[in-house]
Amino acid sequence: MKFYLREKNAIIDFGENIRTRKNLSKIFVGDTVKIGIVIKEGNKERVQYYQGIILSKNNSGINLTISVRKIFQGIGVERKFLLHSPKFESIEIIKSSRVRRSKLYYLRNIIGKGSRLKQRFKTK
Template sequence: MKNSNLKELPSLSTEKILNFVESPHIKKSIPKIFVGDTVKIGVFIKEGNKERVQYYQGIILAKANSGINLTISVRKVFQGIGVERKFLIHSPKLESIEIIKSSRVRRSKLYYLRSIVGKGSRLKQRFSTK
């Protein structure tokens, strides 16, 4: 860049520049999700030349990062085997996020659920007070 172009740039902080670049890509229709919620996530799957939505339902074990890089780890048990998957929340591959059930938890990461099988892995339900 030339020095003349540098003078034309407004003096913005790095945070403001990142927000300006990221804001058009952040989804507005996402519900507030918390660790411990049981969610149903619709993911676009491309098979050949067709595209369809496949739903993935499980418990949110962890949230990581912030802003446009927000990811959640979702765990479900399929045919007796635990399956975990990470989702980038603001990705165009995600069609929808629906909260099925909210649970009251006292930890920010629920990795202990990996080692617990059966009824012991149940979480207490959280009821919203409106």
């Protein structure tokens, strides 16, 4: 059975529409977020939360990933999350920051008070 390019794209779009989450809030680079991930230990499942600053957003659509950085015991820890993954439980925006870059990789080199970002207030 031979498919044409248009039919292949329609099949891919249909699969992506089924898998994508519709209830995700709008997140931006620089936001401090609390992300819940489902962890399976033996035959039990629980939600583990990870709180940090979004450094970057990569890709789009079903492949959307965010890179989140937190400081744990004085050491910077980064982790990437696939937002449309079945293991992704929830995301809560704790604080929004005003940034002028799309990637905040410069925060890797700054430690302490210098890494603070200015807070963004929602305007109506």
